[in-house]
Amino acid sequence: MTEKVAIVPATHTTPPAKFSHGVRKGNILQVAGQVGFLPAEEGKPPTTAGPTLRAQTLQTFANVKAILEEGGATWDDVMMMRVYLTDVDHFAEMNEIYNAYFEEQGLKAPASARTTVYVGLPKGLLIEIDALAVLDA
Amino acid sequence: MTEKVAIVPATHTTPPAKFSHGVRKGNILQVAGQVGFLPAEEGKPPTTAGPTLRAQTLQTFANVKAILEEGGATWDDVMMMRVYLTDVDHFAEMNEIYNAYFEEQGLKAPASARTTVYVGLPKGLLIEIDALAVLDA
Amino acid sequence: MTEKVAIVPATHTTPPAKFSHGVRKGNILQVAGQVGFLPAEEGKPPTTAGPTLRAQTLQTFANVKAILEEGGATWDDVMMMRVYLTDVDHFAEMNEIYNAYFEEQGLKAPASARTTVYVGLPKGLLIEIDALAVLDA
Numbered sequence: 001m002t003e004k005v006a007i008v009p010a011t012h013t014t015p016p017a018k019f020s021h022g023v024r025k026g027n028i029l030q031v032a033g034q035v036g037f038l039p040a041e042e043g044k045p046p047t048t049a050g051p052t053l054r055a056q057t058l059q060t061f062a063n064v065k066a067i068l069e070e071g072g073a074t075w076d077d078v079m080m081m082r083v084y085l086t087d088v089d090h091f092a093e094m095n096e097i098y099n100a101y102f103e104e105q106g107l108k109a110p111a112s113a114r115t116t117v118y119v120g121l122p123k124g125l126l127i128e129i130d131a132l133a134v135l136d137a
Numbered sequence: 138m139t140e141k142v143a144i145v146p147a148t149h150t151t152p153p154a155k156f157s158h159g160v161r162k163g164n165i166l167q168v169a170g171q172v173g174f175l176p177a178e179e180g181k182p183p184t185t186a187g188p189t190l191r192a193q194t195l196q197t198f199a200n201v202k203a204i205l206e207e208g209g210a211t212w213d214d215v216m217m218m219r220v221y222l223t224d225v226d227h228f229a230e231m232n233e234i235y236n237a238y239f240e241e242q243g244l245k246a247p248a249s250a251r252t253t254v255y256v257g258l259p260k261g262l263l264i265e266i267d268a269l270a271v272l273d274a
Numbered sequence: 275m276t277e278k279v280a281i282v283p284a285t286h287t288t289p290p291a292k293f294s295h296g297v298r299k300g301n302i303l304q305v306a307g308q309v310g311f312l313p314a315e316e317g318k319p320p321t322t323a324g325p326t327l328r329a330q331t332l333q334t335f336a337n338v339k340a341i342l343e344e345g346g347a348t349w350d351d352v353m354m355m356r357v358y359l360t361d362v363d364h365f366a367e368m369n370e371i372y373n374a375y376f377e378e379q380g381l382k383a384p385a386s387a388r389t390t391v392y393v394g395l396p397k398g399l400l401i402e403i404d405a406l407a408v409l410d411a
Contacts, residue, residue, distance in 0.1 A: 002274055004213065006247030017232035018239050019251035023216050025271045026164075027300075030216040033252030076278065079297050079304040080406075084254050088394055095291035102292050110280030114293035115307030115404045117358050118394030120225055120255030130252045132217075134299045137276055139411055141350065143384030154369035155376050156388035160353050162408045163301075167353040170389030221391050257362055257392030267389045269354075 002026050009066040011039035013046040022067035024135075029071045031131040033084070034063040035121075053090050053126050057097045060129050068133060075102070076109035077133040083116040084128040091116065094127065139163050146203040148176035150183040159204035161272075166208045168268040170221070171200040172258075190227050190263050194234045197266050205270060212239070213246035214270040220253040221265040228253065231264065276300050281345040285313035286337065287320040296341035298409075303345045305405040307358070308337040309395075327364050327400050331371045334403050342407060349376070350383035351407040357390040358402040365390065368401065 007022030007029070015021060015032070022031045036056030037046040049059035064081075068074060085094060094116075102111065112131070121128055144159030144166070152158060152169070159168045173193030174183040186196035201218075205211060222231060231253070239248065249268070258265055281296030281303070289295060289306070296305045310330030311320040323333035338355075342348060359368060368390070376385065386405070395402055 004216070004246040004271075015251075016228075017251070018236045018248045019218070020248050021250070023247060023250050025214075025216060026274055028216060028271050030250045030269070032217075032250035033254070077299075079278070079299060079302060080306075080404075081293070082252070084252075088396055091290075091396060099292045109278040110297060111292045111294050113295065113297050113304045113306035113404070114289075114291070115356070115358075115402065117307070117402065122225055122228060128252065128254065130217075130250070132304070134278075134302050137300055141353070141383040141408075152388075153365075154388070155373045155385045156355070157385045158387065160384060160387050162351075162353060163411055165353060165408050167387045167406070169354075169387035170391070219389070221389075259362055259365060265389065265391065267354075267387070 007067050007071040009070045012063065013037050013040040022071050024071045027135040027137050029073050029133040029135060031064050031067045033128045033130045034060050035125050035128050036060045048124060053093055054097055056126050057094060058101065060127055061101055064129055064131050073133045073135050075105050076107055077135050078112040078131050079134050080132045081112050081114045082130050083114060084119050084121065085116060086118065086121050086126055088118050090126065144204050144208040146207045149200065150174050150177040159208050161208045164272040164274050166210050166270040166272060168201050168204045170265045170267045171197050172262050172265050173197045185261060190230055191234055193263050194231060195238065197264055198238055201266055201268050210270045210272050212242050213244055214272050215249040215268050216271050217269045218249050218251045219267050220251060221256050221258065222253060223255065223258050223263055225255050227263065281341050283340040283344045287311050287314040296345050298345045301409040301411050303347050303407040303409060305338050305341045307402045307404040308334050309399050309402050310334045322398060327367055328371055330400050331368060332375065334401055335375055338403055338405050347407045347409050349379050350381055351409050352386040352405050353408050354406045355386050355388045356404050357388060358393050358395065359390060360392065360395050360400055362392050364400065
């Protein structure tokens with residue numbers, strides 16, 4: 001598989017512009033910035049899993065994971081996660097949620113690298129995550 | 138081509154530090170953060186294409202594209218674009234410009250992934266974009 | 275070496291969550307966001323090299339470099355560096371430090387690409403840097 005393919009989980013909301021939720025080419029898989037939107041419902045605008053950091057973080061992980069799996073990858077293939085928070089005070093809680101989530105996932109490979117920075121996001125969003133994966137060659 | 142090579146379009150302004158506008162090694166091509174600077178003119182400081190989001194976005198696309206082409210790639214090879222805006226209120230307009238631009242480019246491969254976040258940029262700049270491309274092996 | 279391996283320099287502080295300071299898979303090496311923390315001392319919390327941009331930047335470079343080397347890479351293999359500053363007014367000084375540092379390193383390959391943006395970071399931190407390297411295949 002060397003051709004570039006779009007990875008578009010059926011349940012994902014339509015991106016707000018002409019970009020793909022994920023793309024894979026050869027053994028490189030890139031996941032676009034995911035947020036805490038629930039699976040799309042026809043005729044309804046994108047809706048977050050809730051106003052809390054926990055709800056949005058867990059939904060964001062689910063959205064990233066769906067793209068990885070649709071592209072033939074798993075969390076174990078992820079090399080880098082970029083975590084964008086809006087509030088420095090959310091760091092400790094995000095790390096707790098992060099650790100518990102990945103504990104549950106039962107990773108076999110070492111944890112990915114990560115960078116976390118604090119930026120602006122569209123109103124109502126507390127977290128955004130993107131990921132770069134390298135699949136077995 | 139496995140050696141790391143710098144990609145330096147002749148018309149680009151000199152980077153403000155010792156980094157390359159683009160680098161390629163094997164089939165990986167990385168484009169550094171590009172902004173809306175017009176082609177360099179000798180003896181003149183870097184100048185943006187204009188104060189509007191539209192002018193700067195289109196010039197930024199042109200600058201990214203010049204690096205891709207100089208490195209033997211096209212928009213079709215781009216896996217990820219990172220869009221940095223300074224103002225959440227620019228999101229809708231940027232998406233319009235983005236969609237129209239890529240419509241015009243006549244992509245053959247699926248659209249790249251993308252992450253957009255809101256950060257600070259040097260005075261006068263409204264948008265910055267970098268890109269990761271994977272060429273055909 | 276196709277297996278994903280964690281790169282954990284012995285002197286690095288423990289990450290604040292379950293992520294790796296660096297990971298390598300095949301010829302791709304990703305360095306997580308590094309900051310200006312001094313080598314870890316048992317029983318002491320992570321401590322920056324100092325309150326100045328210079329001290330933190332040089333320590334951050336040292337921390338990135340340690341990961342590159344532990345993973346079998348050098349600065350010459352770096353394709354992209356992402357520099358996160360908290361203050362636009364630090365740009366000129368960071369560039370000076372950046373240029374002097376890489377001058378001293380005696381790079382043989384072209385300089386990497388770079389993106390610099392201005393974000394929030396945890397209290398006391400002025401700079402964070404992550405890096406993507408591609409090793410010789």
